Amino acid sequence: MIELSEKEKLVLHTIWNKKFGISQTDIKDSLKISKATISRAVNKLLDYKFVKEGELIPTNSKGRPQKLLLVNDKKILVSGIMIRSNHYNLVVGNLNGEIKYSEKIDIKSIDIIKSINNIPNHLKEKLGEKFENIMAFSIVTPGYVNKKDYTIRKSFFAKKQEISFKNFINDWPILFQIENDVNASLITKILFDSATFKSTFYIDKGFGASFIINNKLIRGEKGGEGEFGHFQVDPKGPKCWCGKNGCISAFFSEGYLKEYYKNILPKTYLNLEKNVFLDTLSDLYNERFTEIYVTMYEELLEKLANAITNVTDLLCIDNIILNTINPFFRGNSYKFLKDKINEYSSRNNKILPMIFTENEIKQIPLAVSLTSLIGEI
Known part of the structure; x- marks a missing residue:
C-alpha cells in the first residue's frame, strides 16, 4: 500500500x-x-x-x-461506493474525478456487509488488469461514522449494532476512507466545484447536516455531529423515531404530513408513494393550491427557518447551503425559507441552493477516496 x-x-x-x-x-x-x-x-x-x-x-x-x-489522469484510479436504502452505487474514476466505470447494485440491508466484502473480487472481474491501478477506496454511508476505527453506528443496515470495516481493509490493503454521506456531499462540491466556505451549515435532502467551522469539517468525537433532523422545535410535536417529540424530521416525515393534510387534500394525493407525495406537496405550494394549504405549509417552513437560524446564530456561521433534492428546499419553499432566515437572523447569511446532477452524485465516493491522497478539505 x-x-x-x-x-x-x-x-x-x-x-x-x-x-x-x-x-x-x-x-x-x-x-x-x-x-x-x-x-x-x-x-x-x-x-x-x-x-x-x-x-x-x-x-x-x-x-x-x-x-x-x-x-496523471490515465494511470491511477480511485473507487468507492455510496450506500442507499435498497442499493449502493459502485464507482471507479481517475484522479480528476472522471467516471470510468459505475454500477448500481440492488441489495437488501441484511446482505450489505457480505456484498461490500466481495467488492474487490467483483472489481477484478469487471476491470481486469486495470484493477491493480486502484489506489484508494471509500465507503460513503448514512449513520455515525468513526473514521479513526472504521466503524458505523445508527445506520439503517447497522440497526443497534456497531459495524466495523477493519477486516475489509486487511483483505484489500489500499488507502481506505469511510465517510458520512452528508459530509461526503459537501466534500464533493468543495473538491470538484472549487467552492470555498470558511464557515458553512449544509443541510442535506433528509435533514442531515454538515458543518465547516474555521475551514475545518466538524465530525465530533465519534462521528455523530450534524443530526439537524433531530433538532427539537416543539416538545409537544409529533413523536420522532429517535424518541423525542417535535424534531424537524418528525414534522417533515411522510406519516405526519399525511396526517397533517388529511382533511384538506384529496385521498389520491394522500395515497401517493413517499417521494412523489413530498414532491407533490412542494408543487402544490408553488401553485398556491388553497389559502388554508399555503398557511399550513408556511407554518411548517417557519419552524424549519427558526431552527436553521438558531444553529447559524449560535455557531456564528455565514453560509447556509440547502440541498435542492429535498423538495422543501426548492422553488417557492426555498424563497420563503431564505426570506424568513434573513428576517430572523442577526447575521448576514449567504443562503445558497446546492444542486446535484446525476453525474455529481456518482462522483461523491471518488471525492472521499481522493482525500486519502490529497488530504482533508
Whole structure:
C-alpha cells in the first residue's frame, strides 16, 4: 500500500488544483516549503505515477528548464461506493474525478456487509488488469461514522449494532476512507466545484447536516455531529423515531404530513408513494393550491427557518447551503425559507441552493477516496 506524507499530500493537492499544470518553483512559492523537500516529493509522486510531466516551461533564465507537472489522469484510479436504502452505487474514476466505470447494485440491508466484502473480487472481474491501478477506496454511508476505527453506528443496515470495516481493509490493503454521506456531499462540491466556505451549515435532502467551522469539517468525537433532523422545535410535536417529540424530521416525515393534510387534500394525493407525495406537496405550494394549504405549509417552513437560524446564530456561521433534492428546499419553499432566515437572523447569511446532477452524485465516493491522497478539505 502506497502512503504519502503530509508534505507529499500538500504537493499533490497543489498540483491537483492546477488543472493546466504547475512548475516546481510555483509549488515552492505557494507552499513556502524548501526546494529540496518539493523536489523529493515530486520525484516520489512521479515514481508512483500520481503525477506526470507536461510541456517545457519557456524561460529566460540560464538554469535547467522545468516541465509542467500535472495529475496523471490515465494511470491511477480511485473507487468507492455510496450506500442507499435498497442499493449502493459502485464507482471507479481517475484522479480528476472522471467516471470510468459505475454500477448500481440492488441489495437488501441484511446482505450489505457480505456484498461490500466481495467488492474487490467483483472489481477484478469487471476491470481486469486495470484493477491493480486502484489506489484508494471509500465507503460513503448514512449513520455515525468513526473514521479513526472504521466503524458505523445508527445506520439503517447497522440497526443497534456497531459495524466495523477493519477486516475489509486487511483483505484489500489500499488507502481506505469511510465517510458520512452528508459530509461526503459537501466534500464533493468543495473538491470538484472549487467552492470555498470558511464557515458553512449544509443541510442535506433528509435533514442531515454538515458543518465547516474555521475551514475545518466538524465530525465530533465519534462521528455523530450534524443530526439537524433531530433538532427539537416543539416538545409537544409529533413523536420522532429517535424518541423525542417535535424534531424537524418528525414534522417533515411522510406519516405526519399525511396526517397533517388529511382533511384538506384529496385521498389520491394522500395515497401517493413517499417521494412523489413530498414532491407533490412542494408543487402544490408553488401553485398556491388553497389559502388554508399555503398557511399550513408556511407554518411548517417557519419552524424549519427558526431552527436553521438558531444553529447559524449560535455557531456564528455565514453560509447556509440547502440541498435542492429535498423538495422543501426548492422553488417557492426555498424563497420563503431564505426570506424568513434573513428576517430572523442577526447575521448576514449567504443562503445558497446546492444542486446535484446525476453525474455529481456518482462522483461523491471518488471525492472521499481522493482525500486519502490529497488530504482533508
